[in-house]
Amino acid sequence: MGKVILMYPNCRWVDGWENKTIWNLHPYNLGVLSATLEDSFDTGIFDANIDNISKDDFYDFLKRENPDIVGISVLTNEYGESGLIGARIAKLANPNIKTIIGGVHATSNPESIITDSSVDYVVLGEGEYVLKDLCNHILHKKSIPSKGVVFKNINGEVVNTGMSNFIENLDALPLPSYDKVDFMKYATSVQRESVDRPRAMPYANILTSRGCPYQCCFCEAGKISGKKPRLRSIENVIGEIEWLKEKYHINALIFDDDNLVIDKNRAKGLFKKMIQRKLNLKWNAIAMAAYKLDDEIIGLMKESGCEYVDIAIESGVKRVLHDIIHKPLDLDKAKNVSKSLMDAGIDLAANFIVGFPGETWEEIRQTIKFAEELNADYTKIFIATPLPNTELYEIAKKGGYLRKGFNFNKHLWSDGWIETEEFRPQDLKILRAYEWDRLNFSNSAKREKIADMMGITEDRLNEIRKETLNRANP
DSSP: EEEEEEOOOOOOOOOOGGGSOOOOOHHHHHHEEEEEEEETHHHHHHHHETTTHHHHHHHHHHHOOOOSEEEEOOGGGGGGGEEEEEEEHHHHTHHHHHHHHESSSHHOTTHHHHHHTTOOEEOSSHHHHHHHHHHHHHOOOOOOOOEEEEEOOOOOEEEEEEOOOOOGGGSSSSOOGGGOOOHHHHTOOOOOSSSTOOOSSSSSOOOEHHHHHHOOTTTTHHHOOOSSEEEEEEHHHHHHHHHHHHHOOOOOEOOOOOOOSSSSHHHHHHHHHHHHHTOOEEEEEEOOOOOGGOOOHHHHHHHEEEEEEEEEOOSSSSIIIIIOOOOOOHHHHHHHHHHHHHHTOEEEEEEEEEETOOOHHHHHHHHHHHHHHHOOSSSEEOOOOTTTTTTHHHHHHTTTTOOOOOOOOOOOOOTOOBBOOSHHHHHHHHHHHHHHHHHHHHHHHHHOOOOOOTTTTHHHHHHHHHHHHHHOOO
16 A cells, blocks of 8 residues: 655754744644545654654654655745654655655746655646655556656656646535644644734634735745635635644634635625624734725625734835736735724724835835834735746846845745845845834834734743844844
8 A cells, every 4th residue: 555654854954044934834734645645655744843743753663664665745935954854864764765845935946856866756837646656656566657757767868748637626625634633732832932823722723725916926836736716616615624623622713825805795795604604703904905805795794703914015106016916916905904904893904015126125115114104903015025936036146236145945935035236135124123123112002002913922022023023243
């Protein structure tokens, strides 16, 4: 039958992890992958990250389990090395183990992975069906998938079969195999101290759609999940939620969609169904397009249990939004929607990005001013980061704006790697930290509100503020 272990590597295996964000990932992705495999293979899930498993302990686990295949999922480029370390440990435990790396990092930057001698295959894009075909190739000598795999042939040449087909019928995917993990460990602990945290426990993450039709210059979503939105049916989504309530007694949900309200009618139908079924869950959405919201949707969101949303505004300057970022957002609409959300009693975070090639320092200051005027419950400020396979990267590379030493696999999203005649990375790093602090913590009411949103004490909030400023300006 063959044994397949799917795993998240430990971010702490990477040098310098102390200065990075540690992502304790929900097992949703590995759970769905495992569920697609388990009718044909003996599968297991191993999360080295949430338990802070050492490299030695992972080695011992592999010696005991002796799998045929180890599939490794890595989310971000800055932790790409952790996946390679996991593959090297697998080969040390048994050189006959076949190693596969997938996930966002693998899809966006496969060339940096397959050149490592410990990696046998890289899976691109959505892996549920590709991975099963690949495991059948490895263990049962069936033909290799014609799309979605990068590997080295017998002559050591890299073969890329191209991006995998995006899965059209998401309803056909199975429920995640949470029986392969201690699910309550995830459901009763927060990923990190953040306003994005679930508003009740136990909780679960859920993905109801894939794909984004918009082409923001900095975003990898089109590459990772496609430009054509694919939506699970309302009944299919409600079925998973009711399963989570019945089996795991969840009290809260986090929607992980790139844009939960991409189809307004479908979104209204989903929220109405949640109300009709009396699901009584507190829910968050970590990505919400302001230009898709209206008073009716906001009312249904609140009635169905919405406690918090994160909207992406990006810039407070129309020229930057439309000519550089390519985001179809009207700034007056963003202000009105933000007010409606907060008036409805929904906690609001607003995202902004500064430091694009072609953006002036005055426009960066205008974005900060707009964020101040918007006065969301919480303001996030990011530095434009040239991720692989994005328009932003191509512009930065062609224009000579990439800072010396830039490396997809080692850069920090918070450091800034673009330098123009208008700004230096360190300028942005200091501006970002100090304006974040000023906008969010300028009075006692805001400090109290944000501490409550994060689920921490104000003393701990002050510690986080100091840590952030010290990292930006040691």
